[in-house]
Amino acid sequence: MNQSIQLEETELESFAALNAAKDVSRWRRRGWTILIRILSLLLCVSFWQVASTYHWNLGIRFEFVPTPTEVFHSVAEMVQSPKFVSNVRSSLFRIFAGFFIAAVLGIGLGLLVGRFKLAGNILMPPLEVLRPIPAVAWIPLAILMFATAEESMVYITFIGAFFPILLATIHGVESLDPRYLYASQTLGAGPRDIFREVLLPGAMPSIITGLSIGMGTSWFSLVTAEMISGQFGVGYYTWEAYTLQNYPDIVLGMITIGVLGMGSSYLIKKTGYWLMPWFRPGGKT
């Protein structure tokens, strides 16, 4: 009895040691990854610094590009200014409001259209006509259609995100293996169960892809809209800097857009992981 218990304990210990070793190697790998990524960023920034300090002309002219140090001075100034924070806040609000509406409508309509032929016949013709119209082309009309500038901005953001989400959802539903549907029907699932248990999870990978594409396009639309017709926001900030010929601030605005866009894509990715514990890209389960 005792022996066997001891044996088990040693087995467990060796197992834990193995796991610990695995952990260490995983952390080491992770450390390398992070190091390489940081180095890559640093390399880009130092190239930029050298190129703009020495006014390189490589076909692309770095003559007028502000140096990272100049931009850094802008950052230092901006962090203290309440205006910059409020600009970031208005952009984030518009993105999340527009994107949220687009996600709800896009996924909802997408599931309907993908599932029911009639819904597709009714909804798709007008949507197909509206789809090729870029969000930017909506700007003049959006200003006239809404009472406040805020609403028009949210609308433009919505337009940017809506179609990628809609199309990806439809695609996700349509590419679902019909045998899953037949099987669940045979097993006695009602329409609601099919929607919840088969359609939605089945289409989920495609929906998540649609959401991350939609996030990208909604940033693109929002920034353009803010530049052209904005009242506050990061795009507005960048354009204001341009009208005043403040080049370091322009770069700061651009980087802010980049960072915010990256952050929100990361959020989508994480949400996807959380929603689909069974699905890992690259076949890892």
Added chain:
Amino acid sequence: MILAAVILLGLQFSGAVNAVWAETIRIGIGTQDATINTVTAGGVVREYKLLEKYLPHDGKYKDVQYDIVWHDFTSGAPINGELLANKLDIGIMADFPSIVGAAAFLKANTGVRTHYIASISGGIHGAGNAIVVPIDSPVQSFSELKGKTISVPFASTAHAALLRAIEDQGWDPEKDVTIVTQAPEVAGSALKSGQIDAHADFVPYGELFPFRGIARKIYDGSETGVTTTHGIQVRSDFAEKYPELVVAYLKATLEANDLFRKDPVKLSEEVEKWTGVNAEVVYAFHGPHGIQTRDFTLKPEFVNAIRTADETLHKLKKTDLRVDVNQFVDDKFIRQAAQEYGLDYDKKLHDYSPVPFEGNAEDTQAPVTDAKRAGQVWVKGEERVRLYSTAEAALQAATKLEKDGASIRVIYVHDRASGNKLFADKAWYVNQNGQLAAFLLKKSAENWVSEKGGSLQTYLEARQAVATASATKGNTENLASNKILNSGRSTE
């Protein structure tokens, strides 16, 4: 290795460009077509091919090919960017953006600068800039805009005027109002849908928006008394290398100026074709006693406006870089051009008079004696605008012309206090025994009433009053009923 190869390629590329330069000279000109007071340096020169007429083809320029590049913008800010990037050589813009550009050149520190070499048009007292509100806004004067959001194209002359107006009120531009940058074309729709409380802008939007019925003007730049001017800038490297070409271009603008002086109606119609700005609005600026005065000289007031712009920018951007205005403004090219064109620069420099009314007034058959009282009626299909000695004569004539089947394009009257040209149907009136005094602002009309008497009238009321007054001359019975009608209206 790769980097070295790329650099080598870059060098070769720029070498190739240099070789082409020897025979082809690019003249890149950035214009603001819609800002119609600058059209004599932009659109008119381009469309009538006046630059081609004056470009030299002898001596140094014997075998030279000219590559004239015209590029149109809606404000001065992007022109600065293109000048800096050496995509343009000459830029047309107002006092404030020119300083913004000069400061950007200083900052870039490439050894190249810009020079402000001639004026095009200006308002010595600030006419041309304006603040408008949505048409159904209750706001009647600038002082009511406290706490509101005002949009303005940043770094424009209107921006400077707005900041000055705020300063005049004793407000803090950071706290008492919210100022956002907005391009004119966007402001048009924002005003229409009421998304913005007020919008400050430069020529021609202060008149164009009211004329199109999408906004109401509540503030004229002339209330600030701060001079506004549009002028011509050139990159210093271009000017040093090809001074003759700069002079040739300036001569072309002088001829464009002459064309406008000779036939403002025809030119206004032409400008409408290129810019989309209604001929009635163009004429309001370029016609006799127009809102602004075309002027090629660098008057001390204009130079002062540039200096003020430098100070404003300094405050706005909090930079230590200051533009040396004395060096920035350079009159040698325009003096040379005026001399070659046969104009006396110094005489014009001291001449502040507006373009005069020509010919006799229709009603008196005599020249107009008081320009502030004069009125004009533009009948559709006519090649000249009819002139009247007074506002009431113009309104009476309009009624009669319409009765006879004529269609009227626009009626102009003049602000009794400032002399600014107004669209008659957008003005306020004080009626003193049938004599009309016109005003841009309700407030100034009210002041006139309290000082000099008379009754405050809207356009429709004034027009009806003078029309019935003329129709019933000598008919006492009707006159009595008119009085009842008038008193009834004023108690409403």
